[in-house]
Amino acid sequence: MNNSEFYIGWQPQAPERLAKHNRSIVIALFLLIAGVGTSLALLQRKFSTASFEFGQLTEVKGIYQSFPVPSLKVSTADDVFGNSSFITMPLVGYGKSGAEGVIAQLERNHKFKFDNHEITVKGTLLYSDGKTLLQIDQHDHPLVKVKEAPVYGRKATIAELGTVKLTGEVLDPKCYFGVMKPGHGKPHRDCAIRCIEGGMSPVFYVRNETGETNYYLLLDEAGNKMNGELKDYIAEPVSLEARAVQYDDWIVLYVRRGSIRRTGGLSWFKIKDGDISCGNPSSSLQ
């Protein structure tokens, strides 16, 4: 810049050579913006195909059960031998809360427990990776119909699968299976803690070396909810030991007290899914 050139912001014109330099800076800034924006947009981790049917209420009929988690046994179709098949559809509440409160209120209104009763509820479906959940919100007046006579004909398929040691991630199922993307991992940690503290049934997500994913419901050794104990281990790689029991299409892990351990460190350059692999746990469970 020669002596005659001096930029003063409040003057209407910048000196010619400076103005030319300014234009170069602006072009460079646009290139920088474009480069960074492109890199970050293209190289984000892929989001899951999980769905949350926001604003769309669906009526679902099934047999309610409160154990291992509040859920509906929903008949899908009869197989070739005429046997009915069911899927278990865990229920979750509105926002970051479990469904127990809503169900308890409905039970109080009807003056009987809904366990093993066929009920029809309307709610918002969320689903991903072969699992379907239903959000019920008391503002939607979710209970459409409830049969007063319980259903005793249908028994859950229960199978003891032995003791297992698994490495995976504790997550809240509502966000993971539909509401949020990403619905797991460190960015989602606070939300998962709030959801699980709010009564959402925690799910243990395990991905083995072949990329196969498995999801387990978590209870303590005595079969009680353990949401409070899990708070410090949510949304990070942890290992645990548990007795595994299959209830129809979900496996419940009765987690041994004191067996949960953090396994992950800083993961800036790691392949994330490797952090939660654990050999081939599914083979020992299925």
Added chain:
Amino acid sequence: MSASYTAVGWNRQKKIYDWVIAGLCTAYFTIFTLLTLIFNDQITFETLIIRSTSTLAVLLLHIILAIGPLCRLNNKYLPLLYNRRHLGVTMFSMALVHGIFSLFQFHALGNKNPLVSLFISNTNYSSVPAFPFQALGFFALLIFFLMAITSHDFWLHNLSPRVWKTMHMFVYLAYFLVVMHVMLGVIQYESNPVLVILIFTGMATLAVLHLKAAFKEHKTDSQQFSKQLEGFVYVCDVKEIENSRAKIFCIDKERIAVYRHEDRLYAIHNVCKHQGGPLGEGKIIDGCITCPWHGYQYLPQNGQSPPPFKEKVSTYDVKINDDKVWLNPIPFQEGSEREGALIKNQK
């Protein structure tokens, strides 16, 4: 430069500056949104907002922090400095949108107040990998908020330039918090190292620029002045100072600008009363020493801003013996009239 306070003292250069900011933000949002929707279309609206605003805010923060040292290294970058506050407020706005959406997304509709939930959900403060990174972002946003609401000249004058400047130096603490917020947050989730590389590149660039600028200033500040006579210090020859320009000398830890104006030399304190800009890197325009940062002006003979402005800086005695410039580093009261030193045999 304005004698009274208005929300924004608009002028053509500021408008151009703000149009460029708007263009940059629009370009970023367009590119980020379109590419994400095309190649990663399962993203939710909330996540798109959270990610696009946060990444843009971090990028703008790097640009903002680079402007200072760039200007100290080369005054061609001074136009970037002129309206940097608007860039800062834009960056804060992006960070605020990110913060509000994140607070709602991750903490609302739960069994705790969202602001309480922010601090009590994840309490693993003793673990680095599990550290509650969202709290870091909250405190960074708080600093940006304080900077944004005090960015107006009204606060600069009422808080005093020294307090204002000190407060705004907290931007470096905020930057550290932002870097840790990213490193302990989303980077723990993403598998592609691009974000880590970009953050480290940004940090390295800022570190190099700040170090280079510091070395340059240190060179000026460490100049030794051995010849002294009756309180005056020999600083340079007359011919070394261009007409309407100055040379800066650091004596007894005070920077003094010696200006050449018409047939005289004048010495004033180098620090502008507005934002501490280096007056010695300015130029005499319309008979006034003009600060290179925001164009604040002072009369060379008394260090006073021309009426109706009221800023004043210290003046110093300067004399010339055999074309050699001698400077007395003892300051006169701000705004004191000094006659300067007459330059004989001008070529």
